[in-house]
Amino acid sequence: MKHDKVMNVAKKRGFLWSSFEIYAGVAGFYDYGPLGAILKNSIINKWKNFYIVKEGFYEIESPTVMPEEVLKASGHVDNFTDPMTECKECLEVYRADHIIEEMINRDVEGLSNEELTQIISEEKILCPRCGNHLTRVWNYNLMFQTLIGAKGKKTGYMRPETAQGIFIPFKRLLRFFRGKLPFGVVQVGKAYRNEISPRQGVIRLREFTQAEAEIFVNPEDKTHEKFDEIKGKMLKLYSGEVQLAEGEPVEISAGDALDEGIVSSQILIYQLYIAQKFLREIGIPDEVIRFRQHLPTEMAHYAIDCWDVEVYTERYGWVEIIGIADRTDFDLKSHTEHSNEDLRVFIEYDEPKQIKKLAIKPNMSKFGPSFKGDAPKILKVLENIDAKGVKKSIENDKMFNLQIEDNTFELLPEHVNFVEIEEVVRGEKIFPHVIEPSYGLDRIVFSVLLHTFTEDEENEREYFKLPKDIAPVEVSVFPLLNKEQLREEALKIKNDLREKGFIAEFDASGTIGRRYARSDEIGVPYAITVDHDSIDDNKVTIRNRDNLKQKRILISDIAGILDSLLKSRLEFDDIN
RNA sequence: GCGGCUGUAGUCUAGUCUGGUUAGGACUUGGGCCUUCCAAGCCUACGACCCGGGUUCAAAUCCCGGCAGCCGCACCA
Structure with a gap:
């Protein structure tokens, strides 16, 4: 395989x-x-x-x-979790909600673990595999939990x-x-x-x-x-x-x-x-x-x-x-609710809008004495309430019942006046939408290895045909034969290339074919080989991994040519 | 988390059933010889019984537990 x-x-x-x-x-x-x-x-x-x-x-x-609050707001603490139950006999593990939905065809989404446990025992839901009893429902949360601080008071999670x-x-x-x-x-x-x-x-x-x-x-x-x-x-x-x-x-x-x-x-x-x-x-x-x-x-x-x-x-x-x-x-909406910070953006209209609207103007001399300590709270609610509805009710019924949490406040005509106001609205605050590209890099690295792996039967080799700009080693340098003179020249070239910023490797072990094979295997795009002629003519062979083609170039040109090749400014066949 | 199969150098494997000499081989890798361009050949070296317990005079081998891998079930915002 x-x-x-x-x-x-x-x-x-x-x-x-x-x-x-x-x-x-x-x-x-x-x-x-x-x-x-x-x-x-x-x-x-x-x-x-x-x-x-x-x-x-x-x-x-x-x-x-991350502290718990963040992941509470994002929904991960509650939702990044699965309700599980286990058979007491055969130890088979089930998703508790799934097994209930399956057995009695009832939608149990959003129920607590206690409620799920109760349903399981009331409805006599047993292990579908061996027919024995199931344990109480627990949550399996996919997050790694940890404690923040020496006293460990604050719960945290790995993101x-x-x-x-x-x-x-x-x-x-x-x-x-x-x-x-x-x-x-x-x-x-x-x-x-x-x-x-x-x-x-x-x-x-x-x-x-x-x-x-x-x-x-x-x-x-x-x-x-x-x-x-x-x-x-x-x-x-x-x-x-x-x-x-x-x-x-x-x-x-x-x-x-x-x-x-x-x-x-x-x-x-x-x-x-x-x-x-x-x-x-x-x-x-x-x-x-x-x-x-x-x-x-x-x-x-x-x-x-x-x-x-x-x-x-x-x-x-x-x-x-x-x-x-x-x-x-x-x-952003959820974090706004949980943190009480306004995470909206002000969007300015192309043209400011003239808006006529009805506003409620409280008559404070009556308002304050009537509602006393609750007055500020009521005022705040009135700022955002539909004024037309209030006006209608006051005109028709001579009163308006205002519900705030568990209390009802009776708003009478004497408490409020209504005024038509005209205001200029330059824009509005909105929650932006989020477009999210999310890359799984480990899967991508694996995919790159999998799909660049090349089985070259003609040349009896297997290698990662990595694009040259992501190949981990950029160039290999070899002596053609493991002779002192050639070794030294090759080492000199390798060191020079490293000095100039290339990731270069030297290899003199085995035969030249073996060295090419090792170099190809890890996807090194180019190899430089020093031979006897190099000593006289200052030229070396540069070899292209993908087609095994070779060119002779001046030692002094190696770095320049290599740089152009790696950056795709120069094609291998166009080397002179 | 459950069940089945598996676990010997970097890799592939012999040995395990039927306990018994220094765990054998091939490839790879390091060093050397040879070699004028694609894994050749020769010499040489390094390198392993998944971990823990038990049985036994003696465990890679038998038994128990754990861990890991593969397959199936389950799970997978």
Whole structure:
């Protein structure tokens, strides 16, 4: 199986291996080895080039440990959890809500664990497998819990996503961007989920790296300034509708996808497009990716449209590597409610609006003595109440009953006057919507390894055909034969290249063929070979990994040519 | 978390059933010889019984527990 070959080479040559190996390992944790760490960094750098440089977003970094309040507001403390129950006899574990819904066909969403436990015993729900009793319901939360501080009074969690770290300082970010939408903020970092039983290698980790962008937009304007440039680009879309009809994904242009209402907005399609472009540039070809829309049933309650970028893998089938969602205003709204900070944005109208409206003007000389201590509270409610309704009631019934929490206050004609006021409204405060491309970097690194792995039968070699700008080692330097004179010249060249900033490796072990094979295997795009002629003519051979072609170039030109090759300013065949 | 299968150098594997010499081989890797461009050959070195307990004079081998991997079930904001 190709999968096993890739993982074996990755382990052998220092890309990836499971963590804590000498203590037998722990499922869901992986190390990046010497080459893997460089590769991952190169991919991250390219990602930053896409999102920070080209899109103009800015990066922030926030803590991986978060206090409970944040994750309470985001819904993770309550919702990132599953009610579980276990059979007392056979120890089979079930989702408590699922088993109830299945057995007695009753919707139990939102019920507490106690209520679920009660239903299980009242309805005599037994283990479907062996017919024995089930335990009381408990919550399994997928977050790693910890305690903050020496006394351990404050509960904290390892963050389950980097996104929350961007929503929390929204007010400061908004100010940084001088109050104007749209703007984007990115964060690259670790996130943690204590999966019940992760068993898909690097596909399901308990500690993993996310690269997320949160793009804050005006809900009324989800257009994109560059949409015209990309509307002709083709995407392979697997819409919810097609999935339900059990059809096949369709190739469609960005423009048509929008016109036909398959994708909900320009900005969302634009994000799909740059995701595809990014994947292509790191060596994952279009043929193995598709965009799959979330079905209404699987969509998170806060999203109105969500597309997964999936890559085909031999072992796991289609795997989500990027999620691109329209998260709407869910998070900012929720944090506003929980924190009492106003996380809205003021949107100025093109033209100020003249608005005539009815306002309630309290008659304080009567108002104060009547309501005494409750007066301030009542005044506050009256500011935002529908004045017309109040006026109508007062005119017709000579009174208006105002409900505040559990109390009813009787508003009489003497308490209030009504005035027509005219005011200029320059804009309004709104919650921005959030478009979120979220990259699972570990899955992406794995996909890159999987899809760049090349079995070249003609030349009897297997190697990672990594794009040259993300290859961990940029150039290998060899003496043709392991002779003192050639060794010395090769070492000199290697050191010179390192001095000039290239990641260069020297190898004199075995035969020249063996050295090329080792170099190819880890995806080094170019190799320099010093032979006897080099001593006389100051020229060396440069070899192209992908087609084994060779050229002779001056030693003094190596760095310049290499730089041009790596940056794609020069094609190998055009070397003179 | 449950059940089944599996666990010997970096990799692949012999040995395990039927306990018994220094755990054998191949590939890889390091050093050397040879070699004027694609994993050749020769010499040489390094390197392993998943962990813990038990049975036994003696455990890679038998038993128990744990851990990990694979497969199935369950889970997967």
